[in-house]
Amino acid sequence: MRVLGIETTCDETAAAVVSLAEDRTGPLAGATRGVVEANEILSQIAQHAAYGGVVPEIAARAHVEVIDRLVARALAKAGIALADVDGIAAAAGPGLIGGVIVGLTSAKALALVSGKPFIAVNHLEAHALTARLTDGIAFPYLLLLASGGHTQLIAVRGVGDYVKIGGTIDDAIGEAFDKVAKLLGLPYPGGPHVEEAARRGDPQRFHLPRPMLGRPRPDFSLSGLKTALRVEAERIAPLSEEDVCDLCASFQAAVTDTVVDRTRTALRDFQNVAARPTALVAAGGVAANQTMRRGLQRLATEVGLKLVTPPLELCGDNGAMIAWAGIERLRLGLIDGLDAPARARWPLDEGKRA
Numbered sequence: 264m265r266v267l268g269i270e271t272t273c274d275e276t277a278a279a280v281v282s283l284a285e286d287r288t289g290p291l292a293g294a295t296r297g298v299v300e301a302n303e304i305l306s307q308i309a310q311h312a313a314y315g316g317v318v319p320e321i322a323a324r325a326h327v328e329v330i331d332r333l334v335a336r337a338l339a340k341a342g343i344a345l346a347d348v349d350g351i352a353a354a355a356g357p358g359l360i361g362g363v364i365v366g367l368t369s370a371k372a373l374a375l376v377s378g379k380p381f382i383a384v385n386h387l388e389a390h391a392l393t394a395r396l397t398d399g400i401a402f403p404y405l406l407l408l409a410s411g412g413h414t415q416l417i418a419v420r421g422v423g424d425y426v427k428i429g430g431t432i433d434d435a436i437g438e439a440f441d442k443v444a445k446l447l448g449l450p451y452p453g454g455p456h457v458e459e460a461a462r463r464g465d466p467q468r469f470h471l472p473r474p475m476l477g478r479p480r481p482d483f484s485l486s487g488l489k490t491a492l493r494v495e496a497e498r499i500a501p502l503s504e505e506d507v508c509d510l511c512a513s514f515q516a517a518v519t520d521t522v523v524d525r526t527r528t529a530l531r532d533f534q535n536v537a538a539r540p541t542a543l544v545a546a547g548g549v550a551a552n553q554t555m556r557r558g559l560q561r562l563a564t565e566v567g568l569k570l571v572t573p574p575l576e577l578c579g580d581n582g583a584m585i586a587w588a589g590i591e592r593l594r595l596g597l598i599d600g601l602d603a604p605a606r607a608r609w610p611l612d613e614g615k616r617a
């Protein structure tokens with residue numbers, strides 16, 4: 264089985280081809296995972312950087328300009344024709360509606376001309392299932408989904424079966440990284456730049472709060488931490504390069520402590536909604552952060568769970584995760600009509616809460 268996946272919910276246009284592999288031997292014997300045959304991505308970062316964030320109108324136009332070429336390139340890289348895929352998947356949301364419509368409509372058109380099944384994928388579900396593409400893990404598992412728009416702890420019980428255990432009451436973690444970067448004069452998107460600066464900084468120089476630490480519900484709150492950082496930055500301004508690096512390192516350490524604590528709490532709540540997890544999974548753009556990964560690895564070791572973090576190119580938005588979610592759904596016969604709507608909002612748990 265092989266699926267073409269298209270992603271246009273935010274500021275990257277992406278198209279990928281993924282096929283299904285059943286491992287019969289080796290360490291993954293018995294597991295089902297994916298083989299990425301092509302994973303093409305075009306980032307619009309340069310077009311949005313001047314505005315310090317994604318401009319929806321610019322994003323939608325940019326998707327229109329490149330989507331056809333990108334799909335052709337993905338098929339060429341995979342060495343196949345459209346006739347060789349078993350289905351065509353696109354992210355139908357959540358995201359910036361103009362962009363979502365571009366990818367969704369392209370996929371529907373390709374499905375119509377080729378007569379192949381069409382699959383409307385939830386972008387968050389695609390992030391959630393990526394660990395099965397890469398590592399073939401079984402359900403259920405605990406997912407920490409941390410990106411620019413979302414911060415959630417989710418019990419992944421099966422395809423389409425997600426229970427949200429915790430979330431953020433204000434900023435998403437990626438958003439907090441982006442805002443801190445802006446405050447410190449670092450380029451957009453902030454996450455990678457904050458991490459880069461933090462590498463040269465002292466994480467103990469500033470004592471920033473660890474919001475929600477020890478709270479009984481595994482929720483996040485990041486706006487207080489961001490404010491505390493601003494107060495420190497204003498107190499010592501003007502900032503030297505060393506100050507910026509130390510602030511970044513201190514911020515990253517505070518976020519990591521919070522993430523580890525909240526995830527530990529979520530593992531405790533997990534048992535109320537599912538059997539013992541097979542793994543702890545971190546996904547979304549923030550999962551690219553190495554300090555965060557090390558913190559989560561310590562937690563995983565402490566509780567005797569395997570930590571699964573997708574490779575960097577599959578952490579942020581990409582087409583492979585959409586294609587894989589398409590495979591997961593297609594295998595179960597879950598296909599969609601060409602009238603499937605684009606959705607700006609599309610919660611993964613659709614109302615379920617632990």
Ligand code: ATP
Binds near residue numbers: 452552553579
């Ligand atoms: P969503 O998936 O919620 O719709 P999105 O498209 O912004 O939102 P991703 O592309 O998965 O999400 O992630 C981008 C976010 O991840 C940005 O906020 C970015 O700053 C953050 N990020 C990327 N790399 C790192 C890093 N190394 N450390 C911290 N944050 C990072």
Ligand code: FE
Binds near residue numbers: 410547580
């Ligand atoms: Fe995303």
Ligand code: MG
Binds near residue numbers: 273411579
């Ligand atoms: Mg993105």
